[in-house]
Amino acid sequence: KENTEEISCLSVKEIKKLARPEFRNNPDKFYPVDTLTKLGFSRNECPKCHNFYWRATETRDTCGDSNCAGSYSFINNGFLKDGKQMTYADAWKGFERSFTSSRIPCTSIPRYPIVARWRNDVDFTAAGIYCFQPYCVTGELDPPANPLIQPQFCARFNDLDNIGLTGRHYSGFIMLGIQVFNYPNDYKFFKEECVEFNFNWLTQELGIPKEEITFVEDVWAGGGNLGPSIEYFVRGLEVGNMVFMQYKTFPDGSREELKIRIIDTGIGLERIPWLMNGTSTSYMVVFKTAYEYLSNKLELVPDQDIWEKFGPYSSQLDVDEAEDINKTWQQIADLVGKELAEVKSQISPIKDMYIVLDHTRTVMITIIDGSLPSNVGGGGNVRNILRRVFAIMHKNKWWDKLGGMQGFLEIFEHHKKDLEGIFGQFKEYKSFNEVIEVEYDRWNNTDETMKTNLQKLLKKRKGVLSLNDWDLCMGSYGIPADTISAISGLEIPTNLYYYIAEKKDKLTKPPALVLYDTTHLAETENLYYKNHLGYDFEATIVDVFLNVSESNRQNIVILDKSAFYPTSGGQIHDTGKLFIGDNQFRVTNVEKVGKSVLHFVEPSLDGDKDAYIGKTVMAQVDEDRRNQLRSNHTGTHIVFAACRKVLGPHVWQNGAKKTLDMAHLDITHYKSLSREQELEIENEANRIICKSAKINKYMMNKSDAEKEYGFSLYQGGIVPGNELRIVNIDGVDTEACCGTHCDNTSEVGWVKMVKSQRISDGIVRLYYITNERAMDIMNKETVLLQDLCKLWGIDQTQILTTAKRFFDDYKRLSTLTKKQDVRLLELQIKCVLGGAASGAVIESDQEDPTLYFSYLKQYAGQLKDAKRGVVFIGPSFIFGLFGSKDMVDVEELKGLLAAANPDGVNVITADKFSLKVKGQKKPVQVADVLQVSIPGVKLDKEAVTKYFCDHGFEQS
Numbered sequence: 001k002e003n004t005e006e007i008s009c010l011s012v013k014e015i016k017k018l019a020r021p022e023f024r025n026n027p028d029k030f031y032p033v034d035t036l037t038k039l040g041f042s043r044n045e046c047p048k049c050h051n052f053y054w055r056a057t058e059t060r061d062t063c064g065d066s067n068c069a070g071s072y073s074f075i076n077n078g079f080l081k082d083g084k085q086m087t088y089a090d091a092w093k094g095f096e097r098s099f100t101s102s103r104i105p106c107t108s109i110p111r112y113p114i115v116a117r118w119r120n121d122v123d124f125t126a127a128g129i130y131c132f133q134p135y136c137v138t139g140e141l142d143p144p145a146n147p148l149i150q151p152q153f154c155a156r157f158n159d160l161d162n163i164g165l166t167g168r169h170y171s172g173f174i175m176l177g178i179q180v181f182n183y184p185n186d187y188k189f190f191k192e193e194c195v196e197f198n199f200n201w202l203t204q205e206l207g208i209p210k211e212e213i214t215f216v217e218d219v220w221a222g223g224g225n226l227g228p229s230i231e232y233f234v235r236g237l238e239v240g241n242m243v244f245m246q247y248k249t250f251p252d253g254s255r256e257e258l259k260i261r262i263i264d265t266g267i268g269l270e271r272i273p274w275l276m277n278g279t280s281t282s283y284m285v286v287f288k289t290a291y292e293y294l295s296n297k298l299e300l301v302p303d304q305d306i307w308e309k310f311g312p313y314s315s316q317l318d319v320d321e322a323e324d325i326n327k328t329w330q331q332i333a334d335l336v337g338k339e340l341a342e343v344k345s346q347i348s349p350i351k352d353m354y355i356v357l358d359h360t361r362t363v364m365i366t367i368i369d370g371s372l373p374s375n376v377g378g379g380g381n382v383r384n385i386l387r388r389v390f391a392i393m394h395k396n397k398w399w400d401k402l403g404g405m406q407g408f409l410e411i412f413e414h415h416k417k418d419l420e421g422i423f424g425q426f427k428e429y430k431s432f433n434e435v436i437e438v439e440y441d442r443w444n445n446t447d448e449t450m451k452t453n454l455q456k457l458l459k460k461r462k463g464v465l466s467l468n469d470w471d472l473c474m475g476s477y478g479i480p481a482d483t484i485s486a487i488s489g490l491e492i493p494t495n496l497y498y499y500i501a502e503k504k505d506k507l508t509k510p511p512a513l514v515l516y517d518t519t520h521l522a523e524t525e526n527l528y529y530k531n532h533l534g535y536d537f538e539a540t541i542v543d544v545f546l547n548v549s550e551s552n553r554q555n556i557v558i559l560d561k562s563a564f565y566p567t568s569g570g571q572i573h574d575t576g577k578l579f580i581g582d583n584q585f586r587v588t589n590v591e592k593v594g595k596s597v598l599h600f601v602e603p604s605l606d607g608d609k610d611a612y613i614g615k616t617v618m619a620q621v622d623e624d625r626r627n628q629l630r631s632n633h634t635g636t637h638i639v640f641a642a643c644r645k646v647l648g649p650h651v652w653q654n655g656a657k658k659t660l661d662m663a664h665l666d667i668t669h670y671k672s673l674s675r676e677q678e679l680e681i682e683n684e685a686n687r688i689i690c691k692s693a694k695i696n697k698y699m700m701n702k703s704d705a706e707k708e709y710g711f712s713l714y715q716g717g718i719v720p721g722n723e724l725r726i727v728n729i730d731g732v733d734t735e736a737c738c739g740t741h742c743d744n745t746s747e748v749g750w751v752k753m754v755k756s757q758r759i760s761d762g763i764v765r766l767y768y769i770t771n772e773r774a775m776d777i778m779n780k781e782t783v784l785l786q787d788l789c790k791l792w793g794i795d796q797t798q799i800l801t802t803a804k805r806f807f808d809d810y811k812r813l814s815t816l817t818k819k820q821d822v823r824l825l826e827l828q829i830k831c832v833l834g835g836a837a838s839g840a841v842i843e844s845d846q847e848d849p850t851l852y853f854s855y856l857k858q859y860a861g862q863l864k865d866a867k868r869g870v871v872f873i874g875p876s877f878i879f880g881l882f883g884s885k886d887m888v889d890v891e892e893l894k895g896l897l898a899a900a901n902p903d904g905v906n907v908i909t910a911d912k913f914s915l916k917v918k919g920q921k922k923p924v925q926v927a928d929v930l931q932v933s934i935p936g937v938k939l940d941k942e943a944v945t946k947y948f949c950d951h952g953f954e955q956s
Contacts, residue, residue, distance in 0.1 A: 009251030011502065015221040018253050023219050023228050024052065030228040030244075031217055032191035039199055041215060054215040064214035064233030066315035072167075074235035075311040078278025079208055088286055089421025091272035092151050095176050098201040099149045104189050106178065107145035111152045111423065113369040114172070115378070117652075117714045123378025124155040124366070127222065128177025129243075129264040135721075136181060137225060137245070139260050142722055144703045147180040147188050151269065151422050153365050157381045160388075160497035161319040163358050164351035167281040167311070168237065168271060169318075171385055172362030174422065176240075178265035191244050194263050195230065198242060206276065208234055224248060225262075226255055236315060237275055240267035269422075280304070280311035283354040290357050290414035297402050300353055306346045309336040319495045352392045359385040361415045363436075368429055370652045372668050373439045374762030380475055384497070386436075387443045391482030405440065409433055431648025438670050443480060451487060453477045458488055465490060467499045474500070515548050516593045518558070523595035525561035528574075529697070529725070532630065532740050535621040537563045541580075544609035545598065555604040557585075557612075558596050563621050566592040569716055569739040570656040571633050574626055579618040580605075587619075624772075625660060626740065631748045631771035632663040633739040634695065635685070639751060639768055640715065641733040642684035643667050646677060653715035654763050658739070662754070662769055669764040673756045681766070682753040688732055692746040696728040709734045750774040821851055829859045831956065832870045838887065838952035839869035841945050846872075849879040849933055856881050857913045860926045871948055873941050878934040885911065885930045888951070893932075896947055900938040908933040 010018075023030045027043065036043075041054035047061070048068035055064075062068040080086060086094075099106045112131040116122050125131060128150055135141035154175045162169035178197075180188050189197075195215070202208045212234050220229035220243040227245040231238055245262040247255040274282035280302075284291050295301065313332045319325060333340040363386050366378075373383035393399045393408070402408055416426045454473055461469060465488060473479045481492050493499070527537055545556035557578065564587060567573040573590035578601055589600035605612060636656050644651045647669060655666040673681075705713060705724050713724065713736045724736040729745060742748055752774040754767040769777060785796055792802050832840045846852075852872055860881060863869065869882035882888055894905045912927040945955055 010253045012221045015226060015249055015253050016219045019221075019226060019255075020219050024217070027052065027217065031230065032195045035192040035195045036215060039196070040210065046216075052217045054217075056213065057211040060211070060214055063216045064236065065216070065231075065238065066236035067318075069236045071312040072236040072315050073312065074237060074275050074278050075280055076278055076308055077235070079206065079276050080278075086273040086276040087421070088269070088273055088288070088418065091269055091276070092174070092176070092422050094205050095201065095267070095269075095272070096149065098205040099178065099197065102197045102200065104147065104193060104197075106147045106149045109144050109148050109150050111150060111174075113711050114153050114155055114365050115370040115652075117370065117711060121224075123371075123381070125152060126154050126156050127264070127266055128152040128154070128175045129179060129222075129225075129245075129262075129266075130154075131177075132179060132181075134224065137248075137258070137260065137262060139183065140721060141702060143179065143181050144706070146186075147178065147263075150177045150179070151175075152177050153423075155362055155366060155381070157385070157500070158498050158502060160385065161494055162317065164283070164354035165317045165347070166314050167274060167283070168268065168315070170268075170270060170286075170358050170362075172358065172365055174269040176265075176267040176269050178242075178263060178267075180263035182261040182263075184259055190261055190263060191228075191230075191242075194242050194244075194265065198232065198240065198265065202232070202234070202239070206272075220245075220264075221249060225258070227262075234275060236312075237271055239271060239275065240265060280307040281314070281354070283357060287354075287357040287361070287415070287418060289417045290361070290411055291353075293414045294353060294357060294402075294411060297407060298353065298398055299401075300349060302350045303346045306336065306338065306343060307350070309338075310343065310347060319498055325494055349396060352396060356389050356392055357411070357415075359389045360411050361419075363389075364412045364415055364432075367432060367435055367650065368426070370650070370668070372435060372650060372670050372762045374670075374760070375475065376760050376762055379762050383439065384474060384481070386439055387480035388482065390440060390443050391480060395482070405437060409436065412436075429649055431650045434648075435650060435670050443483075450477045450479045451483075454479055454484060454487055463488070463490075467493060467496065468503075470496055471500050471503065516545055516556075516598065518594040518596035518598075521558060521594075521596045522560070524559065524592075524597040527561055527563035528565045528740060531563075532626075534563050535576075535623045535626065537561065537619050539617055539619060541612050541615050541617060544605060544612050547600065553604045554606075554609060555601050557599045557601055557605070557617075559599065559617065559619070562590075562597045562599070563619065564590045564597065564599060565626070565629075565740055566590040566597050568592060569633075569737060570636070571629055571658040571739045572660070574621050574629070576619065576621040579620075580612065580615060628660055628771055628773060629658055630740040630742055632658040632660075632769070632773075634742040634745070635748050635751050635768065635770040636663055636665050637727065637729060637733050637735065637737070637741075638685045638688050638745060638748060639665055639681065639766060640667070641688065641729070642681045643669075643766070645684055646680045652712075656716070661773065662767055664765050664767045666759065666763055666765050668762055670762060672758045673764055673766075678753050678756055678766075682751060682768075685751040685753075685768075688729075689745045689748050689751065692744055693730045693732055695741055695743055695745065696726075696730070697741060698726055698728075699723050700726045705736065750778070752777050821846075822855055825851065825855055828956070829856075829862070829870065832868050833862055833866050835868075835954065837954040838867070839871065839882070839948070839954075840956040841871045841873065841948045841953050842956045843941065843945075844872040844874040844879075846874055849874065849877045849935060852879040852881075853933070857931065858915055860913050860915070860929045860931075861924065864926060864929050869953070871953065873939070873944055876936055876938070878932070878937070878939065878944060880930075880932045882930045882932070885928065888930065888932065888948075890932060893934075893947070896943065897934070897937055897939060900940065905934060905937055908935070 027033055036054045040056050043052055043054055045052055046063035046068055049063060049065065051063055053063035066072050096108050100108055112125060114125050116125050116130055122130065131152060132143055136143045152175050153172060155172050157171060159169040160171055163171060182188055182190055202213060203210055214233045216231045216233065218229045218231050220227055225245045226247040226249045227243055229241055229243040231241045233239065243264040245264060246258055248258055249255045270282050270286045273285045277285060279285055310332065313335055316328050316332060330340055333343045336343055363382055366382050371382055372379050373386055374380065454477060457469060470484060470493065473484050474481060481496060485492050521542060527534055539559035539561045541557055542560050543558040544554060546552040547555050564574045564576065567590065576587045578585045578587055578599065585601040585603065587599050588602050591598045636658060640653055650668060652668045653665065654668055657664050702722050702724050705726060713734065715735050716737055725738055726734065727737040727741055728734045749771040752769050754769060756764055756766045759765045785799065788799055789796055794802055828842060863881060863883035867883045869880060869887045871878065871880035880888065890907055890909065894907060897905045910931040911929060914923045914925055917924050949955060
């Protein structure tokens with residue numbers, strides 16, 4: 001996905017705060033009052049948080065949230081009897097069974113990837129509804145089922161400070177989603193039924209008495225939507241949240257009614273077996289296999305007595321909600337009946353182990369689904385938590401105990417086993433281990449530049465870093481939090497990760513700027529998809545626009561049909577000609593706005609635009625340009641497929657551009673490519689071309705395409721609408737793509753890899769060319785080789801050895817020449833010091849002043865004592881060193897050069913030096929001299945020489 005500009009907006013919290021008073025004062029309008037009443041619940045205000053809640057018994061005197069109730073009351077008090085235990089997978093299967101058989105049944109669908117490639121406003125899926133925003137919410141796209149349920153793996157990085165303690169916080173978790181889309185003419189169910197079905201699941205499937213349940217009125221906002229919500233609690237634990245989306249929100253907090261009413265229920269799957277089993281924490285149930293492996297390897301056994309006493313009160317350690325976290329710890333220690341130091345010493349290592357388990361699982365899913373640790377976008381979050389794990393492992397001296405990298409990698413295999421009961425078996429991911437190994441090496445060898453940046457900031461801040469400074473160091477400098485702590489001696493702030501996540505929440509992507517209104521026009525009939533080999537066509541002018549970017553010139557023509565391809569999908573536009581009557585116009589640019597294709601022409605159209613509307617035009621697309629662009633675009637698919645085969649499944653497209661002279665493809669990859677890898681990719685791409693694979697292009701229903709091909713379809717980013725244009729290269733690659741493509745891979749001719757470069761952390765750009773341009777480059781290379789053979793009198797097999805011999809000789813001679821230049825400079829200064837004149841003007845044979853910058857200043861003291869100066873005049877520079885500042889008038893000299901250099905004269909001066917002298921420990925300071933450097937100028941050497949001679953210098 002291409003990066004786009006971000007703008008400030010109200011945070012989710014601020015948007016909710018604006019809506020809360022209206023929702024609170026109108027329960028009949030916003031909440032399912034009828035169903036709750038029928039189920040035997042009554043509305044009350046919580047005396048602690050003052051939210052309104054619904055209860056089935058008067059003994060429930062608070063809303064049920066642990067912050068108000070004071071603790072979790074289900075720990076050591078679960079709902080399963082006779083030694084029965086509920087597993088992670090059991091919890092999902094029971095939920096699925098209940099909702100697929102409800103009065104209005106839901107369809108169960110598989111999870112979406114955690115990397116939200118179908119959206120440009122978020123990096124990761126943070127809630128189940130993210131899978132269906134924005135297009136299902138706006139009605140532009142039909143959901144894959146309706147109503148539906150889904151076990152969606154989500155990632156949130158704002159609660160990292162709470163993980164391992166509260167039992168309910170995770171960086172990566174499975175959200176049991178219930179999504180319902182009520183269209184104006186297709187109602188499914190809404191608030192009343194949703195409460196009924198959730199109540200039935202709680203009471204009938206899980207067997208929880210209704211007296212244990214409280215429903216709490218709340219407000220929800222996220223992903224550009226807003227609505228009332230109902231949270232429900234059991235024995236202090238929030239089990240789920242039923243969100244009823246009714247509004248679209250804007251960055252300033254304003255809102256408008258949605259035409260489609262949506263239910264988004266989110267239930268943390270991790271909480272269900274915890275609640276039912278009544279264990280001291282959720283982590284040992286959720287990470288069962290991985291927990292057993294890690295705890296055995298590390299020989300870590302939780303003190304059950306302390307954890308069972310600590311568990312009910314762990315809910316109070318939410319950094320976001322606790323007013324004084326240290327005070328809260330002391331209160332919990334008092335309730336447990338132990339000294340604070342003892343409680344922390346027992347909790348801390350087990351908490352660290354749970355963090356390792358949580359973070360490694362999230363890292364695994366994000367990488368498998370297409371993200372990489374980096375300093376860019378969501379990759380920064382992945383890097384943060386992975387490096388946090390490395391820091392914890394080393395802090396506790398667990399790395400070697402676990403067996404180093406091999407033992408660490410085993411954790412991921414156990415995570416897969418824990419998730420198989422929900423997601424099925426994981427496919428082999430051949431590059432996964434190397435991604436982790438590379439990141440560990442980078443963490444272990446933090447770049448010196450990063451450390452220097454941090455030390456400069458610490459000096460500037462006088463040793464104290466704000467939360468914003470921590471964020472800067474982690475995000476911009478790429479320094480892990482533990483390394484910042486080690487270098488600065490500062491403790492990692494307890495709310496650091498919450499601050500970073502909330503800061504990001506206050507940024508959003510602005511809507512695209514639309515310069516032309518085409519809503520009144522019918523869709524331009526697309527001829528380039530119907531026949532991409534059609535270059536001549538007849539059409540009718542439907543409108544003429546003024547070009548707002550070029551002083552309202554009348555040079556934009558809209559036709560009822562067009563074979564001109566507009567810039568899109570990373571491919572630049574076609575060019576060609578339009579013939580209107582007897583007049584010929586050049587088509588120089590083509591853009592698509594809405595459903596209309598805009599043709600920018602030269603020269604402009606004279607007269608009233610109404611005179612052109614309805615006229616028939618003859619059009620001609622530039623065939624050579626189209627063929628090269630089509631080959632470059634098809635070549636992009638081929639190069640991408642080659643990259644995945646050579647480098648591994650972690651490779652995803654991160655952007656592409658197909659111009660006439662060159663194409664480039666940006667891929668996700670964790671390090672720079674070697675020349676060998678470039679050649680391997682080129683060879684694999686050309687093997688695909690030589691196979692003459694058929695390229696199929698067809699329209700397909702979006703849901704059907706996703707089921708058949710998965711989300712790897714979306715290499716090029718967002719594709720709205722219910723129909724996708726599929727480009728399928730037999731046995732090679734399948735993507736949703738709107739570009740022009742060949743009919744067979746052989747038509748691409750040849751792929752020539754030009755170079756690759758790492759353009760940002762985790763992103764590599766490959767430059768390549770195809771077809772005629774590839775032949776041009778290869779022909780030039782052949783001619784170059786032949787010319788070298790002829791010039792050197794050798795055959796091609798001897799080019800490398802001969803070039804190496806020449807280069808070695810060049811280096812040897814360059815070293816000798818440099819020594820001679822330095823010796824010559826020494827002799828020139830001796831002549832100046834021994835001469836009768838004030839100084840010397842010397843014509844230099846150096847191409848630039850590097851020699852004088854490096855070596856002349858060592859004579860500053862001698863020139864000062866002798867009151868002498870020296871000036872070297874090169875082909876495009878003047879460099880002088882004067883023993884006294886008044887020996888030259890810099891402004892006068894600039895004036896002499898001004899006429900020949902109208903863009904200005906750059907003068908660099910220095911008046912003091914710190915010189916290292918052999919045999920002396922401290923450098924020698926020389927002041928009140930003048931060094932003048934004037935590089936990159938046009939000059940009249942005779943005039944400059946005369947100027948200095950007129951000031952007492954002699955020509956040497």
